[in-house]
Structure formats: C-alpha cells, structure tokens
Amino acid sequence: MQQIELVPGGCREHAARMAAALARLDDVVVAAHANPDGDAVGSLAAAGHILRALGRRFMLYARPGLPRYLDFFTLPAPLYTSLERPPFAPRAALLLDCGEPERLGPELAALLPRLESVNIDHHLGGKGMGSVDNWVDPDAAATAQLVGYVALAAGLPLTGGLAQGVLLGLVTDTGGFAHGNTSAAVLALTAHLVAEGCDLADMRERMDNTWTLGHLHLWGELMGRAQLLEGGSVAFCPVYLEDFRRHQAFKEDLEGFVEHLRRLRGTRVAVLLREDAPERCKFSLRSFGPVDVRAVAVRLGGGGHRNAAGGTVHLSLPAAQAALLEAIRLEERERSAGAEEGPDVAKNPESGQKSCGSDF
Numbered sequence: 103m104q105q106i107e108l109v110p111g112g113c114r115e116h117a118a119r120m121a122a123a124l125a126r127l128d129d130v131v132v133a134a135h136a137n138p139d140g141d142a143v144g145s146l147a148a149a150g151h152i153l154r155a156l157g158r159r160f161m162l163y164a165r166p167g168l169p170r171y172l173d174f175f176t177l178p179a180p181l182y183t184s185l186e187r188p189p190f191a192p193r194a195a196l197l198l199d200c201g202e203p204e205r206l207g208p209e210l211a212a213l214l215p216r217l218e219s220v221n222i223d224h225h226l227g228g229k230g231m232g233s234v235d236n237w238v239d240p241d242a243a244a245t246a247q248l249v250g251y252v253a254l255a256a257g258l259p260l261t262g263g264l265a266q267g268v269l270l271g272l273v274t275d276t277g278g279f280a281h282g283n284t285s286a287a288v289l290a291l292t293a294h295l296v297a298e299g300c301d302l303a304d305m306r307e308r309m310d311n312t313w314t315l316g317h318l319h320l321w322g323e324l325m326g327r328a329q330l331l332e333g334g335s336v337a338f339c340p341v342y343l344e345d346f347r348r349h350q351a352f353k354e355d356l357e358g359f360v361e362h363l364r365r366l367r368g369t370r371v372a373v374l375l376r377e378d379a380p381e382r383c384k385f386s387l388r389s390f391g392p393v394d395v396r397a398v399a400v401r402l403g404g405g406g407h408r409n410a411a412g413g414t415v416h417l418s419l420p421a422a423q424a425a426l427l428e429a430i431r432l433e434e435r436e437r438s439a440g441a442e443e444g445p446d447v448a449k450n451p452e453s454g455q456k457s458c459g460s461d462f
C-alpha cells in the first residue's frame with residue numbers, strides 16, 4: 103500500500119498543511135498536556151522524530167515528566183520538565199494532545215503569547231490555540247494518529263521511534279483497541295506499524311506489567327469501597343489522600359481504575375473522585391455510547407470526550423460528590439427531554455462512541 107493511502111481522504115489536506123507548517127518552525131518547544139498519558143508521550147516522541155527529520159531544532163517538554171508506567175519508552179531527545187534552562191531560546195511551540203493553554207502548565211502558558219505555535223489535538227471543544235495553525239480533529243482516536251498522518255504527508259516512513267510513538271498513542275487512547283474510537287483507519291494505521299516492525303505485545307508487556315504491590319493493594323481497597331448510586335446507574339468510588347500514603351502508591355497508579363467501575367452491570371456513568379487537597383478534588387468520568395459525560399464535566403468546569411471526561415473542583419470530597427451527582431442528574435434529565443423533542447446525538451449511538459481518551 104502506498105503510505106499516503108493510510109491517511110483518510112478527509113485528513114490529507116490537514117496533514118499536508120501541518121507538515122508544511124512544521125517545516126517553517128524552528129527552535130521549537132514540543133509540548134503536551136501536563137501529567138502526560140500514553141497519547142501525549144507518543145505524540146511528543148513522534149513529533150520530535152518528525153522535526154529532527156525536517157532538520158529543525160527542538161526540545162521536548164511535559165510536566166512533571168513521564169509517568170512511571172511509561173519509563174520504558176525511549177524519547178528522541180531529553181524531556182524537560184521546566185523551561186528555566188532551555189537548551190536554546192524557544193521561538194516556536196508545537197502543542198500536542200491539549201486544547202487549552204492552562205493544561206500545558208503555567209510556565210509554558212505564560213510564554214505562549216510570545217511564540218509562533220502550531221496545535222495538533224483531538225479533544226472535543228479544543229479551541230485551537232496555535233497562533234500559526236491548528237488541526238483539531240475530535241474524530242481522531244488519538245493525537246498520535248494525526249501526528250502519524252503528518253509524518254506520512256511529509257514523506258517520512260513510519261518506522262523506528264516515530265512508529266513506536268504513534269503506536270503508543272493509538273494503544274493507550276483506544277484502550278487497547280477496545281473503545282468506540284477504534285475505527286478502520288486506526289486499525290489500518292496500526293496494521294502498517296506492525297508490518298513495519300512494531301511489536302504490540304512487547305509494548306503492552308512493558309507498559310502493563312509494572313505494578314508495585316502498593317499499587318495492587320490500593321486497587322484492592324478501592325474495589326472494596328466502590329458503590330452503586332442513583333438506583334444502580336452510577337458507579338462511584340472516592341479516593342482519599344491518606345490512601346496513597348498508606349499503600350506507598352502514587353496518583354498515576356489510579357490510571358485505568360475508573361474503567362473497572364464502568365464494568366458494573368447496569369452502570370451508565372462511572373465516577374472516580376480523588377481528593378488532592380482538603381478542598382480540592384479531581385474527578386474522572388466514563389460512560390458508553392450516547393451518555394455524554396463531557397457535558398457533565400463541563401458543568402463543573404472540566405472537559406474531555408463524550409465517553410471519557412474529567413476535571414478539578416475546589417470542594418471537599420463530600421461536596422464534590424454531591425455536585426457531581428447533581429450534574430449527572432441534570433444532564434440525564436436534559437438528555438431525556440431532548441430525546442423526546444427531536445433527533446440529537448442520543449439517537450445516534452455511532453457518534454456517541456467516537457472519542458474516548460485516557461487522560462481524564
């Protein structure tokens with residue numbers, strides 16, 4: 103297959119435009135959202151390889167660094183977690199898998215107005231914060247998928263570290279090719295990566311089998327604590343600050359836990375609520391099909407995708423729980439009212455299953 107044929111028709115023009123835009127940037131900070139997930143890290147890596155192939159000077163930036171389960175992953179350049187001593191004075195930024203400057207962290211958000219920037223992202227509601235150009239495609243399963251298309255449009259072969267970056271993003275943001283965003287285009291791109299030498303099983307082995315005993319014990323305790331609320335339609339689990347200390351576990355050890363809450367039969371919305379400070383909680387929401395948890399998250403100042411969303415609220419854990427349940431009730435009420443009135447996304451389960459990331 104001609105490589106460019108891997109890029110869906112609707113993406114070709116964008117990919118070519120992005121490839122041209124990247125070739126014009128130099129002294130580039132390549133950045134992804136803070137607390138980067140697999141797609142953020144994979145996109146960062148793949149983009150670094152593209153810029154190197156284009157002969158551009160770049161640095162990689164993400165706060166506060168790689169999560170431990172991605173320790174194994176080789177980046178094309180050192181990862182900076184601060185902009186205090188950059189290897190060069192940045193003149194441009196390539197912003198990946200991130201829809202708002204705030205999610206880049208305050209340091210880069212403050213610098214951004216002085217940089218030429220390009221934004222490649224797949225978050226719904228992303229405004230496109232690039233000053234030079236933007237490609238925001240909420241139908242893409244992963245930002246790394248789009249970065250892969252940019253590489254192909256630039257005439258670069260998807261091999262080596264570039265291919266590994268694209269694969270990492272695809273594997274993580276599709277939940278191992280299980281979420282509704284696992285399109286034919288995703289599978290075609292993945293088949294190409296595997297044909298070019300990527301080892302899917304090896305990547306899963308290195309990423310998945312990295313737990314500490316504390317991580318396992320934390321999950322055991324949380325599994326025992328999970329509840330069904332709202333007549334069984336909401337699966338809920340709170341996580342307290344002291345849980346991490348007691349089990350010598352880390353916040354990132356919660357990655358994937360909310361997916362297990364969604365496994366409960368009859369659940370429409372899964373809610374993981376993590377206490378980060380006495381008056382600050384992070385929430386992660388999951389749903390399936392037409393149930394729009396992004397709309398719930400937006401009510402509380404968060405965001406994300408239709409089936410995977412989240413945010414932070416400045417409330418105590420019990421108050422945050424009450425606010426979340428109220429937002430879910432309001433959203434369900436509005437959705438059922440909307441469904442009676444006329445066609446909307448609730449009647450089109452296909453559109454409801456498009457996007458599902460893991461960074462919420």
Ligand SMILES: [Mn+2]
Nearest residue numbers: 141199245459
């Ligand atoms: Mn993503």
